[in-house]
Amino acid sequence: MTSEHIVKSYDVELGKLTSTVARMGGQAEQQLRNALEALAGRDEDLAAGVIAADDEADALDQQVADQTVRVLALRAPVADDLRTVLTALKVSAELERVADLAKNIAKRSLVLNQSPIVQSVRATARMGHLVLDRIRRVLDAYLARDADAALEVWRDDEEVDDLYSSLFREILTYMMEDPRTITPCTHLMFVAKNIERCGDHATNIAEMTHFLAKGAMLRQERPKHDTSTT
Amino acid sequence: MTSEHIVKSYDVELGKLTSTVARMGGQAEQQLRNALEALAGRDEDLAAGVIAADDEADALDQQVADQTVRVLALRAPVADDLRTVLTALKVSAELERVADLAKNIAKRSLVLNQSPIVQSVRATARMGHLVLDRIRRVLDAYLARDADAALEVWRDDEEVDDLYSSLFREILTYMMEDPRTITPCTHLMFVAKNIERCGDHATNIAEMTHFLAKGAMLRQERPKHDTSTT
Numbered sequence: 001m002t003s004e005h006i007v008k009s010y011d012v013e014l015g016k017l018t019s020t021v022a023r024m025g026g027q028a029e030q031q032l033r034n035a036l037e038a039l040a041g042r043d044e045d046l047a048a049g050v051i052a053a054d055d056e057a058d059a060l061d062q063q064v065a066d067q068t069v070r071v072l073a074l075r076a077p078v079a080d081d082l083r084t085v086l087t088a089l090k091v092s093a094e095l096e097r098v099a100d101l102a103k104n105i106a107k108r109s110l111v112l113n114q115s116p117i118v119q120s121v122r123a124t125a126r127m128g129h130l131v132l133d134r135i136r137r138v139l140d141a142y143l144a145r146d147a148d149a150a151l152e153v154w155r156d157d158e159e160v161d162d163l164y165s166s167l168f169r170e171i172l173t174y175m176m177e178d179p180r181t182i183t184p185c186t187h188l189m190f191v192a193k194n195i196e197r198c199g200d201h202a203t204n205i206a207e208m209t210h211f212l213a214k215g216a217m218l219r220q221e222r223p224k225h226d227t228s229t230t
Numbered sequence: 231m232t233s234e235h236i237v238k239s240y241d242v243e244l245g246k247l248t249s250t251v252a253r254m255g256g257q258a259e260q261q262l263r264n265a266l267e268a269l270a271g272r273d274e275d276l277a278a279g280v281i282a283a284d285d286e287a288d289a290l291d292q293q294v295a296d297q298t299v300r301v302l303a304l305r306a307p308v309a310d311d312l313r314t315v316l317t318a319l320k321v322s323a324e325l326e327r328v329a330d331l332a333k334n335i336a337k338r339s340l341v342l343n344q345s346p347i348v349q350s351v352r353a354t355a356r357m358g359h360l361v362l363d364r365i366r367r368v369l370d371a372y373l374a375r376d377a378d379a380a381l382e383v384w385r386d387d388e389e390v391d392d393l394y395s396s397l398f399r400e401i402l403t404y405m406m407e408d409p410r411t412i413t414p415c416t417h418l419m420f421v422a423k424n425i426e427r428c429g430d431h432a433t434n435i436a437e438m439t440h441f442l443a444k445g446a447m448l449r450q451e452r453p454k455h456d457t458s459t460t
Binding site: 068069072078079082083086089093107110111172182186187189217229 | 302316447
């Protein structure tokens with residue numbers, strides 16, 4: 001969409017910013033994938049790796065912040081370019097949170113390994129892979145500025161919320177049936193909640209992508225099917 | 231700190247942006263206060279009011295976004311002014327999340343009212359008031375661009391994290407002692423987690439305020455005392 005600028009280095013800077021966000025996206029995706037694998041496979045080394053790699057996400061986030069300030073201060077972008085810069089800033093904040101949630105999942109998977117395996121772990125990991133797929137698709141949509149693809153991801157949030165609500169009830173039932181599972185089940189609940197929140201971040205990125213591509217906010221009410229608090 | 235500009239309306243716009251963020255801050259604080267009161271007093275009307283008022287936070291957040299784009303596009307601020315604008319954008323995102331967490335606390339307080347009162351509710355509300363105090367102080371620091379006051383709030387995060395960790399263990403113990411309390415205790419755990427996250431947002435705003443006032447990041451490692459996942 002962005003027409004070429006007379007000052008070539010300007011395009012280079014905008015491109016650099018977007019590719020830093022793309023790297024953050026790839027990294028966040030990888031962190032969540034590894035955290036889910038560590039959870040399902042009770043893989044302590046992998047979990048430790050996710051925890052250790054979180055610094056990279058913070059460093060990339062800082063890089064986006066620096067590049068944003070640079071472009072804004074030196075180039076004073078307007079219209080489409082300004083939208084590009086501000087969206088990069090917002091998307092990177094969402095991705096930083098996804099990476100942070102992945103780290104928390106990895107930490108809790110280590111706690112879960114101290115108890116016998118809880119039944120719902122597999123269902124939780126499955127929900128995680130659904131969210132992972134949404135993150136992958138929304139990043140593709142963002143980088144391609146594809147509002148339709150973003151809208152599709154945005155609509156899928158219901159499915160994750162429904163899954164989360166039923167998982168929440170399932171885990172509650174296990175706790176009541178066998179109080180010895182209360183500690184691991186509680187941590188698993190937070191893992192499930194973290195995954196659901198990763199899904200919310202995908203939804204936010206979908207809204208930002210829509211704004212980036214169309215210049216207008218998604219006006220429809222966001223789908224909300226998490227009924228665990230009702 | 232900001233020296234006066236030749237174009238008077240520019241200062242007016244920057245001032246407007248900051249006062250919108252200040253309003254958001256006041257609103258987020260009020261929402262959290264009401265949610266805590268609804269929780270401790272089992273006040274369903276108050277909880278419903280918090281849930282209904284969340285739209286205002288979203289509207290103010292949108293107003294900040296619009297004002298930011300306007301200032302950036304029309305004035306192309308640099309240096310201190312650019313920092314002011316970008317910080318306003320980031321602080322408002324944190325405040326929007328605090329308001330969102332307050333809404334979730336209100337929702338869960340309604341669920342908690344369906345069971346006999348759980349012992350740890352009072353300790354949870356106390357932790358909430360500690361966080362509320364941190365939010366109030368960090369907003370004052372932000373509006374006064376007071377790096378020292380911000381640093382003080384930033385350091386206080388340990389206290390909340392320690393409280394959260396011990397509360398987490400206390401609630402777990404109640405669940406094990408009396409499995410009939412599992413459902414309300416689980417919701418209370420999420421309430422406690424939400425409060426702890428509000429505290430994290432106060433910490434983030436403290437870091438942003440430091441950046442705003444000093445132009446440099448807080449280099450020290452952030453204090454982290456939540457040991458519920460260890």
